[in-house]
Amino acid sequence: MKDLQPISLEGINPNKPLIIAGPCSAETEEQVMTTARELASNGIKIFRAGIWKPRTKPGGFEGVGVEGLNWLKRVKEETGMYVSTEVATRQHVEAALAAGIDILWIGARTSANPFAMQEIADALAEAKATCPVFVKNPVNPDIDLWIGAMQRIYNAGIRCIGAIHRGFSAYGKHLYRNMPQWHIPIELRRRLPNLPIICDPSHIGGKRELVAPISQQAYDMGFNGLIIESHCDPDCAWSDKSQQITPDVLNFIINTLVLRDTTLTTENLALLRQQIDELDNELIEVLNKRMRVCREIGMFKKEHRMPVVQATRYGDIMQSRVQLAKEMGMSGEFMSTVLSAIHEESVRQQIEIVNDRQL
C-alpha cells in the first residue's frame, strides 16, 4: 500500500483532526435532519449514520435500509456536510454510491470476514469508486486481518483509505465495551506510516462519560481524528443509546480536547525516553533473574516430586504484590495482569524442567 493518499476533502483543513459525527443509526427523517442541523451549526463537516445495522441478535432494529439514503442526500443538500455510512455487502456499496454517499466505512464484524471484504472490494472496483473508505478494526485483535481488509480495498483501486480503531471484543464485563488495546493501532502506525488512523471512542467506551477521556488519549497518541456517535435525543436512540451524546455535548468535548504537537521532540522528551529505555533494560534483567530462580525451584520440585503449581502460594503472591502496587499508586488490575503473565511463563518453564528426563 505504497501510494496511499491523505483523506483530502474540499473545505476540510488537512492539518486538523478529521471529525466525523452523527447518530449510530438513521432512525427517522426528522431525527436525521435535526441531528445533522445541530452538528452542522457547531461546525461539524462530516456526518455519519448507519443505514444497515449489524446487530448481535435478530429482532433488534436492523436499520431503515435504502430509504435512509434519501435522508442522507437531504443532509448533504441542506447542510453542505459530507455524508458517510457503513457498507457490508455488494448491494450496500452499489446503493450508497448511487445515492452519492461521499465516504464509506466498513464495520468491525465485516472487516473480520475476508469473503465479505472481497465482495465489497469487487463492488468498489466494478463501480470504479474513488471515494474515501474507512475500515474499522476487526472485532478480534488481529492486526494482519485488519491490514488484509485494507489491502483488498487498496487492490480495488481505492487510494484514500483510513483505519478506524474501535476496540476489540473481550469476554466478560469490563470498563470498556471494546478493549482499546492501544498497542495494536500503534503497531499499525509503525507498519503503515502513511495510513490515517482515527479513533471511535463511542464504540470503545460504550458509555457517554468515556467519550472525552478516550478521545484525549487518541489525540495524545497522534491519531488523525475521531468518529463519534451523536444523536439529537440520545436517551431515545434506537441503538447504542448509552454511548451517544448530543451535538452540544460533542461540541463541548471537541473544544476541550488538547492537541499536542506529536512531531516536536524536545530535549526533555529525549531525556525521558532515555530513562524509559534504561528502565526497560532493568525490567528485562530483573525478569530474567526471576526466571532463573524459578527454574531452580523447578529442579527442587522435580527432585522432591512436588507439583509445579501451588495455588495458595500463587494466591499469596498475587494478593501481596497487588496490595503493594496499589500502595505505590498503581492500578491493582494492571499489576494482576502483569503478575499472571509472569506466573504463566514461570509455570511453563518449571513444567519443562519437571518433564526433562535429562535432569
Ligand code: PEP
Ligand atoms: C457503528 O459504527 O455504528 C458500528 C456498528 O460500529 P462497529 O462496526 O464498530 O461495531
Ligand code: MN
Ligand atoms: Mn453504534
